[in-house]
Amino acid sequence: MTAQFSLNPWHLSPQWRIGIGAAIVAITYAGLISARPDSVHGGVGGPAALLALCGYTLGAMLIVSGAVAGLPTTTVALLPVAITINIVMGKIVYFSGLPLQLDSIGTVLVGVLAGPAAGAATGALASIVVGMTITPGALPYAVTAALIGFIAGTLARAGWFRRVPTALLAGGVIGVFAGVVSAPITAFVFGNAGGTVGQSAVIATFQAYGNSMLKAASLQGIIADPLDKALTVALALTLLAGLPSGYVHRFPFVQRYRVLAVHRLVPRGT
Template sequence: MAGFNRSAPPWLDERWRIGWGTGVVLATYAGLIAVHPTSKHGVGGPIALLALVGYTLGALLIVSGAVARLPPTTVALLPVAITVNIVMGKIVYFSGLPLQLDSIGTVLVGVVAGPAAGAATGALASVIVGMTITPGALPYAVTAAMIGFTAGLLARAGMFRRLPTAVLAGGLIGVVAGIISAPITAFVFGNAGGSVGQSALIATFQAFGNGMLKAATLQGLVADPLDKALTVLLAMAILRGLPPGFLHRFPFVRDRHILAPRADLVRAV
């Protein structure tokens, strides 16, 4: 139709959606910290609703903006990565270990396709799990998004070119994940939202007189760096097993020399 403008308003384009989503996430996080209930009697109700709505809405906005900017090659990788997350996460969950290992696919996509793709993978995986298997995963969509986003940023900084720095990157990703997850674990789930091992570790910290948020944060800073370091090791093992030509299809890997030894190998072939 003549004169009909089909373009969306500027404040609804991909970058703005990512920005709006990030703003919603930050506002939700600040709100949880400000409310700061000190016992299990303050958990749930409006606080749980604030976290569920805020984090889920923020994650969906980030995903909608990020996916719109991804090339078809990266989009095709998302279902495989999400499946890896779900399968590994459930295996470790039922083992009772204070670990998760449910971000292998997220880290892998972040490394080969960049921060936006990593964030989209993590958030989508949490939303899918939350809507089909475990509703409690929904508020953690923001954590999963930040894991993928941070992995992409550290890959861009060259930390995945060598195994020692990749393991260090895993530890840094774990610190980010632990800090972001702590208010959700403490204020929404009363420090009882993780696996048996995670709950036991939090209970141990609380037994030594730590409050809910501090106990959840300490648990995250102890367990998450180890979990994400192992996650990175497994993701790197998968990457090392892939054909160099396959990795070369991703502009992020090829143009930024994310995996330098592999990139050199591709150019030599």
């Protein structure tokens, strides 16, 4: 019997794909931080932009492929709906000019219902879809979107979404991590001009007071993102409250970790 070997990375196990993807993301992040370009990089053709686009997109795609491989049909069917919610809400807020995003509602919803891997896959897929079809600048942020879904699922598993106060606190925690991870992308890839008009105005204000590009982007993220993600969680909980208990009951993650209030774990009519 002849052994067959394949160099195709997609034949790796889901765990290996997620691990390699996460490693690529970490190396890309470290590369941006260590390079610290101090001037505008020349847009999407500059070295920093290419590093972020290639590293984050490849890492996100590997993470998505590994995460989706183990998802049940019920969860996979929810992904297109969640991604659509992200895109629609994100565009509405973008054109409003507010220093918010609200483009992760579907990501948080899936993370709470189906766990960290499903949440990460939803966030990354949404950014990749937007980046490939509407706004190329969304591609580097796929890693941030994946992190949002992963943390939402992790905190849901720990019971933070059983009560509204702790769920909103979870949103704040998610926002801090999202702000820190996004800052190097906003600063070094887009010259602090890649967000909404409101976000750019806040960053410009911080820079006017002598803060560096990275520090200005980090301050904006740490201040605005926790509020943004708390509102995101509140809206996700509102959508979740409107779902039939029987549908929510179909997700094994909800049952196994009792992520929601007890009355939400009992299907209607039982």
